[in-house]
Amino acid sequence: MNGLQQYQRINAQTSITDADPHKLIQLLYSGALERINMAKAKIQARDYDAKGRLILKAIDIVAGLRGFLDKERGGDLAERLDALYEYMEKALWQANAHNDIEKLDEVSGLLRSIKEGWDGIREEAMSQQQAI
Template identity: 60%
Template structure:
């Protein structure tokens, strides 16, 4: 198990080093989703310390996503994303306090929706870099 975890860390670190800004956002969205799923498992297993750490990490990731927003270039989209990320952070905090699988599911759905949109523009981003 330890070797698999180490491989995953090295793989993740390599992905981050090689990532362009668009890819980095994809990795952060993936990381938030993974930690929320793991937190759900920890709630089910009554491992509340690990659940707390995972949800706190999810909150940190979402806060990081907020930090990447460019309101000058992003305009209304950036403002809407900031409001959504703020909502998700507050809901994650509530999920942590209440050990709520339902709230974690809601937050996961919202992040997944953002990720689908972000993934959908990936090819456009790549094509702009080639021009």
């Protein structure tokens, strides 16, 4: 492993250790988007083994996001997010099976939209967390 990769891994581990729950979700969104972008590059480079590993990691991250949903407290919004995450998982499986960059772009767009909303409520989430 080269120095840059070691630095990135240590930086990511430090970010996770120091992160609050809201930040952890932000890191998951970023991680999924990063893996999808890397998978697109691997498709273009015809490195299908690496592409498959990256997409599987993205699927795992989306499944993790889905698992964090609190359907009791989140109500209808949590249910809709659950359905959207399920759709993304299926789309990523299809993209993996067919080397479909358009499907990867579609999932990236959906993830970016959700991440932007999540990023936008950071202050509110932090104030609620401090009140607990």
